[in-house]
Amino acid sequence: MVGSLSHRIVLLCAALAGLIVILAGALLTVTVQMHNDLGWLDHSSRVLRTANHALGSLRVAESGQRGFTLTHNPDFARAVGPALAAARRDSAELVTLTTDNGEQNERARQLQVLVNGRADTLEATANLARRGAFDQARQATAAGRGLELMQLVDAKVNDLLLDERALAGDRMAAVEQLLRVTRWLVILGTPLTLLMLALVARSLILRIRRPVGAMLAVMGDLGAGQRHARISGEMGSREFERLASGYNAMADELQRAVANQAEAAENLRAANAALSHNADTLRERGEVIEILGGMAHRMQAARTDDELAAIIRVFVPRVLPQIPGALFVHNNSRNLLVPTATWGGLESEQTGFAPEECWALRRGQSHYVDEPGSDIVCPHVGAGADHYHCEPLLAGGEVIGVLYLKGTIGTENRFRLAVLSENIASALVNHRLQRGLREQTIRDPLTGLFNRRYLEETLALEMARASRSGAPLTVVMCDIDHFKRFNDEFGHDAGDQVLQTVAAELRRRFRDGDVVCRFGGEEFVVIAPATDANVLSARVEEVRQAISLLTVRQGERALGSVTMSFGLATWAPGMDREGIALLKAADAALYAAKRDGRNRLVIDPQALAA
Known part of the structure; x- marks a missing residue:
């Protein structure tokens, strides 16, 4: 320690004469001056460290503000406030530390103004981003005012650091000069004094060389890129201990600044990766929406259940690839979910299942099993199912159907499934409405039979089919005998009841392939494809x-029995394609049945000849 070295010198001076005292006084003066110079050297170190810390804090705040503005991640914003406070605090401390140097103090004050100005712009931009005004925040950042302030801060800090390093160099040179004076005093003393002072000088040199060597070695390691290099061990003096401590603190600050810069770069890289991933996700979703749009357009144009099923089989595997599944549509009359379309090699029972057999329909939301035992298995799936997904198709609280998928639906596929379910449910509702409207346009509202419009369309179609295939086509025209009697005796409501009763019997008696129509009034027409009149x-x-044999009743009142007359005619190649001649032939046969006494059937002679 310096104190023990001085004590040795004092002992030597006391033993020696006045020269030793003078020499000791000189050495003491030199030591005091060296101590002062070392103190100023430490002061310069504090100024350098504080200036670097202020600049580093400002850069950390700037990086956090930019990261928050670009990524909207609040984690970036948390570092802005503390960093700005540290920058303001360090700039104020610089003003205090440089009060001994007017020029440096003026620079410190100017730096404080610049740091506070840059901190205010960063804080204002960060506040815009915290309020959600990210576009304004980006515009404020892109305006360039912050860059100009940071350039001014960098320039001012560099000027301050250059002058402070020059002062530190002068102070170190003064210390070295004092060391040389001390050395000469020792050399020019008496031989005994020289010997004693040589021992003291040797001890002092060793005490200085070891910590200085250690410091130079650590500085060399730090310059070589070893950021973890620090001064350790005993320095031999308070001054060197403080210098080593200050150096270690400065190295720590430098390491933290580099780490913060690396962290900011990593955060920016992560943000860019996240943005790239989001862009890929949006692109994939755009492709899915485009596919779904094409599917929706086709489903809106579908006219039959088979067309709708074909569209489902083509497009669903494109939206949810490699996931087999089936679409079950609710049949209101049977209250069953019947299979409409399957894909991916999945086979489904044609009988369907009741709505209560599906937990998705019970709960009105998705129901899935990811692994055995993870949830209740729907009865319609079977007890052995270990992973499947049921998506209910609902509209206005009404069950439309259910989408059954055999497999696990991942996070990204959940978006696809949600949009797909909405499109299919909407298409099914639209298809049901279209079918209902078509039924209204082709059905007679009183009897429920097909109307004359549908008769004409179907007859033209069947005649074209018969002309191509050569298959027979027979038309039956019939009407109720003495129908006017029911209207006259019992009223028109009774006549409507007779028409409904007869229509129901006709619909029940003829086969499914026959088309039973109400031609008008009490007249009916039956189109029988692939059947001749004789059969x-x-x-x-x-x-x-x-x-x-029917007895028609209206409530409690019996209306009596009903009879009908029938005329049959078979299509011949010479007839027109619109069916006018065929209907006329059947009507002629009906007229003959009426003329011959009613309640009988007559076959067109041309049909008998065929």
Whole structure:
């Protein structure tokens, strides 16, 4: 320590004469001056460290503000406030530290103004981003005012650091000069004094060389890129201990600044990666929406259930690739979910299942099993299912259907499934409405049979089909005998009841492939494809007899029995394609049945000849 070295010198001077005292006084003066110079050297170190810390804090705040503005991640914003406070505090401390140097103090005051100005701009931009005004924050950042302030701060800090390093160099040179004076005093003393002072000088040199060597070695390691290099061990003096401590603190600050810069760069890289991932996700979702748009357009244009099923089978595997599944549509009359379309090799029972057998329909939300035992298995799936997904299709609280998928739906596929379900549910509702409207346009509202418009369309279609295939086509025209009697005796409501009863019997007696229509008034027409008059006459006779056995009732009132007359005609190649001649032939046969006494069937002679 310096104190023990001085004590040795005092002992030597006391033993020696006045020269030793003078020499000791000189050495003491030199030591005091050296102590002062070392103190100023430490002061310069504090100024350098504080200036660097202020600049580093300002850069950390700037990096956090830019990261928050670009990524909207609040984690970036948390570093802005503390860093700005540290920058303001360090700039104020610089003003205090440089009060001994007017020129440096003026620079410190100017630096404080610049730091506070840059801190105010960063704080204002960060506040805009915290309020959600990210566009304004980016515009404020792009305006360039912050860059100009940072350039001024950098320039002012560099000027201050250059002058402070020059002062530190002068002070170190003064210390070295004092060391040389001390050395000469020792050399020019008496031989004994020289010997004693040589021992003292040797001890002093060793005490200085070791910590200085250690410091130079650490500085060399730091310059070589070893940022973790620090001064350790005993320095031999308070001054060197403080110098080593100050150096270690400065190195720590430098390491933290580099780490913060690296962290900021990593955060920016992560933000860029996140933005790139989001862009890819948006692109994929855009492609899915485009596919769904094409599917929606086609489903809106579908006219039959088979067309709708074909569209589902083509587009759903494109939206949810490699996931087999099936679409079940609710049949209101049977209260069953019946399979409409399957894809991906999945096979489904054609009988369907009741709505209560699906937990998705019970709960009105998605129901899935990711692994065995993770949730309740729907009865319609079967107890052995270990991973599947049921998505309910609802509209206005009404069950439309359910989308069954055999597999696990990942996070990204959940978006696809949600949009897909909405499109399919909307298409099913639209398809149901279109079918209902079509039924209204082709059905007779009183009897529920097909109307004359549908008759004309179907007859033209069946005649074209018969002309191509050569298959027979027979038309039955019939009407209720003495129908006017019911209207006259019982009223028009009774007549409507007779029409409804007869229509129901006709619909029940004829086969599914036959088209039963109300031609108008009490007249009905039946189109029987692939059947000639001779074969059809037996069935018509059964229908005639069944109707003659009916007793029509209106509430508690019996309206009496009903009979019908029938005329049959078969299409021939020479007839027109619109069916006018065929209907006329059937009507002529009906007229003959009426003329011959009613309640009978007559076959067109041309059909008999064929």
